[in-house]
Amino acid sequence: MTDREKAQYEAKARVLKALAHPTRLWMVERLAEREHCVCELFEAVDADFSTVSKHLSVLRQAGIVDVEKRGKQMFYRLKVPCVLQFMGCIEAVLLDNAEVQCRAAGLTPVGDIALQARLNPGEIS
Amino acid sequence: MTDREKAQYEAKARVLKALAHPTRLWMVERLAEREHCVCELFEAVDADFSTVSKHLSVLRQAGIVDVEKRGKQMFYRLKVPCVLQFMGCIEAVLLDNAEVQCRAAGLTPVGDIALQARLNPGEIS
DNA sequence: CTTACATTTGGTTATTTAGCCAAATGAGCA
DNA sequence: TGCTCATTTGGCTAAATAACCAAATGTAAG
Structure with a gap:
């Protein structure tokens, strides 16, 4: 480089x-x-x-x-308004992470629960 | 919040x-x-x-x-391939910054020089 | 010109991050 | 089994970052 x-x-x-x-x-x-x-x-x-x-x-x-x-x-x-485009992708990353975490925990990620799982691990009811 | x-x-x-x-x-x-x-x-x-x-x-x-x-x-x-979309926007930010810097320095930013100015301020010949 | 207001700057401290080295792990091969 | 290779982990130090407080700046109004 x-x-x-x-x-x-x-x-x-x-x-x-x-x-x-x-x-x-x-x-x-x-x-x-x-x-x-x-x-x-x-x-x-x-x-x-x-x-x-x-x-x-x-x-x-x-x-x-x-x-x-x-x-x-x-x-x-x-x-620079284009930075707003980042948000969608980042949310996709988080959602994907949540699914991975849920799968690992044996849970069925449905809708919002998935995001919550990623954000506040351990708080899932 | x-x-x-x-x-x-x-x-x-x-x-x-x-x-x-x-x-x-x-x-x-x-x-x-x-x-x-x-x-x-x-x-x-x-x-x-x-x-x-x-x-x-x-x-x-x-x-x-x-x-x-x-x-x-x-x-x-x-x-997550979508993160690649960030690059274009970031380059746009840098280019825009370079133009601001050049204008401030009284230079005419043409093509690549603009980016160089932003990246290596003080090195413009 | 003095005061009040909105914001920035400087100083300090605690936390986080980046890098290197050395040691640990784990997989395949002799 | 013991060796070697690829990678990760732990420990350490230096540097960067974030937060607060106090002081400085700049502008408008009295």
């Missing part, structure tokens, strides 16, 4: 890493619907204000979101 | 995190072409054998790749 190729994989990984956090993933979905100021996101997130701000900064540096200052507020919006 | 939703975002983030490493990203693309044993991937990667094995283990635990033991070797293959 050339240095050039290596740098490309590193750059791609950096973008994915920016998305690879539950709070940031949630934010991306919110920002896909419409722009939000930091304060709005803060209210829904249950974390320090500075934490929320830093998450947005990570997304911005990765080039995933855009920001515009208006008055006292900073308005963030999703810059 | 309910506990349930929170757990879902955490699960999704876990999958993305598994992909968010240059070596693992490279491996995923190789495994998309055809199955490979650990030794084949090792030869191309320039890292310890155990490091390669651990990367594959991360991908397996995320449910992204599958493994089958045949004889002495372990053969890994891509289990």
Whole structure:
């Protein structure tokens, strides 16, 4: 692998890493619907204000979101809508994992139970 | 956000995190072409054998790749081809970033130079 | 120009991750 | 059975990440 190729994989990984956090993933979905100021996101997130701000900064540096200052507020919006396409695939991965887990446990995965099994193993009634 | 939703975002983030490493990203693309044993991937990667094995283990635990033991070797293959769709979008993000950087630097981004600018800032001739 | 508000930045700490080495496992072969 | 090869696991250290708090910045309003 050339240095050039290596740098490309590193750059791609950096973008994915920016998305690879539950709070940031949630934010991306919110920002896909419409722009939000930091304060709005803060209210829904249950974390320090500075934490929320830093998450947005990570997304911005990765080039995933855009920001515009208006008055006292900073308005963030999703810059690259195609990242939303990831969600469907990821859900498919999780569902598939759930089925594997269920099969291993001797359960019949039906509908939502499967996802629950993957997300909260041990909580299946 | 309910506990349930929170757990879902955490699960999704876990999958993305598994992909968010240059070596693992490279491996995923190789495994998309055809199955490979650990030794084949090792030869191309320039890292310890155990490091390669651990990367594959991360991908397996995320449910992204599958493994089958045949004889002495372990053969890994891509289990969820849809993750390949991510690549196009990520490249679009990088290209877009490059253009922003170039505009900021007063350059005209033409073709490949744009990507180079993003990947190796400061190396533009 | 002082205050209040929205957000970012810097500092600190705890946790997670990546890498290497050495040792353990497990399958096939002598 | 004992050897060898392919791979995984455990232990360790260095580096990266996430969270909080406190302090700094920048903007608008009084």
